[in-house]
Amino acid sequence: MTDSFSQRLTDEEIQAIDDQTDQITEGDFTEGTLDEPERGDFGAGRSGAAQYSNAKKLFRDYDLDIKNHYRTEAGQNSPFGNVSYRLLTNAGSGFSFHEDGINRENLQTVVSGRSVEALGKQIERNRDAAQDEMVPAKLIKCFNGDYVVDCDKGDIIFRADNIKFLAKGTSDTNDGDIHLQANKNIFMDAPEVRIVGSNLRLTARRAFTISGKVSGGIVAGLLSMASSDDFAAVQITKKMTDLIKALKVD
Secondary structure: OHHHHHHOOOHHHHHHHHHHHHHHHHOOOOOOOOOOOOHHHOOOHHHHHHHHHHHHHHHOOOEEEEOOOEEEEEOOOOOOOOEEEEEEEOOOOEEEEEEOOOOOEEEEEEOOOOOOOOOOOOOOOOOOOOOOOOOOOOOOOOOOOOOOOOOOOOOOOOOOOOOOOOOOOOHHHOOOOOOOOOOOOOOOOOOOOOOOOOOOOOOOOOOOOOOOOOOOOOOOOOOOOOOOOOOHHHHHHHHHHHHHHHHOOO
16 A cells, blocks of 8 residues: 555655655754854853753754654753653653763653662672672762662662671761661661760760660770759759758658
């Protein structure tokens, strides 16, 4: 049916249809109608790069390839930046690279369901101690910027032979901290727990308990223990003592 239809068209008509298709899928640009912008025509920095990128839209070739279950495209504009390459499925998943200045691109990935990776099946690692040199099956390196994992309705679970958190910043830049904050409980359970530091401070806003079921001890070169009148419990004790004295019979 397609062959019989094409046989009824002249070569000029077939070429005209092909030209119209190219205009739809690749953009309608006639070379020489406008002066193509140069990077030097715009200011330095990201703002100039954005202006240059917007000006280049008039001279952009658009790519579009539509299949039954997915489509690929490039050159289109988007809220994330001009599309360098984008793959979209009919189910709403996809990934894309977007321009973010000169020779810089961002990756956007959207998956409507689950993302699973199975790595390292052919990696050989002889484990003798936890301090052995690491053999990465997956490595994420951030040269600049932050690494953020945000779960709206779910948990973050780390499961491994050993888990290490290392903050390698330095105090002169106010970096190098590990901060744990919870709205309810922080629970640690291990056969042996050690906390080592140049200074150790434990503060309880209400009450604290240190107990040992078998034995316990506090050792210090200089040990001082004091109660403060600023604490509410001391005020209550003082009132009870005054009441006892007032009721005491001479």
